[in-house]
Amino acid sequence: MEKADKIWTDGEILDWDDAKVHLISNTLQYGFGVFEGIRCYRTETGPAVFRLKEHMVRLRNSAKVLGFEVPYSVEELIEATRATIKANGFEQCYIRPLAYIGYGGMGLAYQDCKINVSIATWFWGEYVGKGTLENGSRCRISSYVRQHINSNMSKAKACGNYMLFQMARTEAQRDGYDEAILLDTNGHVAEGSVEHVFLVRGRTLVTPPLTHLLDGITRDTVIILARENGFEVREELFSRDYVLTSDEAFLVGTGAEVTPLVELDNRKIGDGKRGPITVEIQKAYFDTVYGRDTRHAEWLTYV
Numbered sequence: 001m002e003k004a005d006k007i008w009t010d011g012e013i014l015d016w017d018d019a020k021v022h023l024i025s026n027t028l029q030y031g032f033g034v035f036e037g038i039r040c041y042r043t044e045t046g047p048a049v050f051r052l053k054e055h056m057v058r059l060r061n062s063a064k065v066l067g068f069e070v071p072y073s074v075e076e077l078i079e080a081t082r083a084t085i086k087a088n089g090f091e092q093c094y095i096r097p098l099a100y101i102g103y104g105g106m107g108l109a110y111q112d113c114k115i116n117v118s119i120a121t122w123f124w125g126e127y128v129g130k131g132t133l134e135n136g137s138r139c140r141i142s143s144y145v146r147q148h149i150n151s152n153m154s155k156a157k158a159c160g161n162y163m164l165f166q167m168a169r170t171e172a173q174r175d176g177y178d179e180a181i182l183l184d185t186n187g188h189v190a191e192g193s194v195e196h197v198f199l200v201r202g203r204t205l206v207t208p209p210l211t212h213l214l215d216g217i218t219r220d221t222v223i224i225l226a227r228e229n230g231f232e233v234r235e236e237l238f239s240r241d242y243v244l245t246s247d248e249a250f251l252v253g254t255g256a257e258v259t260p261l262v263e264l265d266n267r268k269i270g271d272g273k274r275g276p277i278t279v280e281i282q283k284a285y286f287d288t289v290y291g292r293d294t295r296h297a298e299w300l301t302y303v
Helices: 026-030 052-066 074-088 159-174 217-228 240-244 276-289
Strands: 006-009 012-015 033-035 038-043 046-050 093-101 115-122 137-145 179-183 189-192 196-201 204-207 232-235 248-253 257-264 300-302
Touching (some): 012 074, 026 093, 033 052, 033 159, 052 074, 052 093, 052 217, 074 115, 074 300, 137 159, 159 179, 189 196, 189 240, 196 217, 196 276, 204 217, 217 232, 217 276, 240 257, 248 276, 257 276
Parallel strands (some): 137 179, 137 257, 204 232
Antiparallel strands (some): 006 012, 006 115, 033 093, 038 046, 046 300, 093 115, 196 204
16 A cells, blocks of 8 residues: 555545544444445546446445444535545545544444544555466455354445454465455355455356345446346355356456456366456456446546
8 A cells, every 4th residue: 555645534635644533433442434445547538436426325325224324425425536536646546435433422322423534545556466467366265254144234334344354364365365255154155355256157157146245336347247248147156166166267346356266275266377258357347447448438437
């Protein structure tokens, strides 16, 4: 992560080093907050944020699921994001909006607490690991299990939910892998630590249903683009061995973008290299986010 110059906080553009939260803040203590991860890409006509509106709608919906309201409209959040990118002079960057409880109110009951909102930007390259977009990622089945559908609010991109994923990814990397794949409580493949999983079987893509998973914006993008390019896409439950017998596999997410999954638990998937279908999906995705394919020009918000 490369430090930027400015951060937007509650309507003000602050110097990076002046954007602070008190040690005794509710969200720091309990993890109660919601966030988004968004990317801005350098296009031929200037920097453009990919599916910014959808991300800000989801931010507000995440807050609604947890029981509070983000004190800014979607339109205000969009303009604040553009202002933050301009203030930092970025042509390409990662964007992190965060709605949180700052100072005051240390009890678990939060209804009388003020909600703060910040938007930070920084440069972030290949999230899963350098070179993995071309060479693919090695993953392991995590010893941690994806929470049961009724154990947490899985449709909220909530700060506290990510402790599980942080532990899973740390475990995987300590064991020499790039990423973790979590199973659900019934033993089906759920997701990576912050990515959705896609399998390639012939001209068909298979991905887990959203029963207890976050409704991923990159996941939705890949499904739309794949169908437009003649692929069948099935949403169904599957086991870990079904991954191993697939032709190819890949992970998708704002950070991961479209990253090949070439090995699971020291077993190769396909020939253990990025496959031709994954390359085709990657091309469709990157052509879209960089503005080279204009079929979905409405997905780009220019700065």
